[in-house]
Amino acid sequence: QKEVEQDPGPLSVPEGAIVSLNCTYSNSAFQYFMWYRQYSRKGPELLMYTYSSGNKEDGRFTAQVDKSSKYISLFIRDSQPSDSATYLCAMSEAGNQGGKLIFGQGTELSVKP
Amino acid sequence: ETGVTQTPRHLVMGMTNKKSLKCEQHLGHNAMYWYKQSAKKPLELMFVYNFKEQTENNSVPSRFSPECPNSSHLFLHLHTLQPEDSALYLCASSDYFSGRAGNEQYFGPGTRLTVT
Numbered sequence: 001q002k003e004v005e006q007d008p009g010p011l012s013v014p015e016g017a018i019v020s021l022n023c024t025y026s027n028s029a030f031q032y033f034m035w036y037r038q039y040s041r042k043g044p045e046l047l048m049y050t051y052s053s054g055n056k057e058d059g060r061f062t063a064q065v066d067k068s069s070k071y072i073s074l075f076i077r078d079s080q081p082s083d084s085a086t087y088l089c090a091m092s093e094a095g096n097q098g099g100k101l102i103f104g105q106g107t108e109l110s111v112k113p
Numbered sequence: 114e115t116g117v118t119q120t121p122r123h124l125v126m127g128m129t130n131k132k133s134l135k136c137e138q139h140l141g142h143n144a145m146y147w148y149k150q151s152a153k154k155p156l157e158l159m160f161v162y163n164f165k166e167q168t169e170n171n172s173v174p175s176r177f178s179p180e181c182p183n184s185s186h187l188f189l190h191l192h193t194l195q196p197e198d199s200a201l202y203l204c205a206s207s208d209y210f211s212g213r214a215g216n217e218q219y220f221g222p223g224t225r226l227t228v229t
Contacts, residue, residue: 043221090156100161102155105153
């Protein structure tokens with residue numbers, strides 16, 4: 001079983017739709033949960049950062065963590081064509097000074113005008 | 114130059130060649146990373162350097178040899194690679210002392226490697 005599972009898509013939605021992206025994980029020691037966004041021919045960039053359970057909102061983006069279910073989500077409201085990218089979930093254990101992130105496979109999202 | 118830069122952006126090499134990938138970060142960070150990104154697979158952490166010292170080697174074959182001469186530069190030396198090593202190789206850096214430490218990593222654009 002993979003430590004982190006993520007549906008690779010591709011996911012295609014019309015402009016203005018609400019997008020839901022999800023990851024499940026098996027390691028109960030994960031404490032930090034991140035979403036990275038990767039545009040074509042670019043490296044990933046950190047989009048959302050969450051510690052432990054709960055919700056975090058940043059503009060059109062909301063990250064949710066449910067540690068009891070080992071499930072995390074990223075919601076994109078009023079999606080735009082510029083949101084078309086691959087979204088990678090990433091997780092780490094407490095005290096991650098060493099930078100060991102475990103990534104999901106990434107979900108490819110396409111937002112059509 | 115800003116952020117994290119990587120050269121070359123594309124590389125085609127034969128199985129018997131020796132080549133090197135270069136990464137440079139202009140962010141004043143003190144940790145650097147090499148990742149392998151293959152199609153349909155998660156990002157795989159290969160090596161971690163904190164303050165020029167290697168702190169993680171994720172069971173990477175010896176045909177990949179990293180070098181970190183200082184906190185701003187990272188190299189990946191390649192020799193006798195296999196076709197299955199063809200992938201996008203990403204370099205990243207982070208600030209060991211920031212509140213987000215190794216969780217907030219800044220990535221370069223990657224080197225697309227093809228082994229023939």
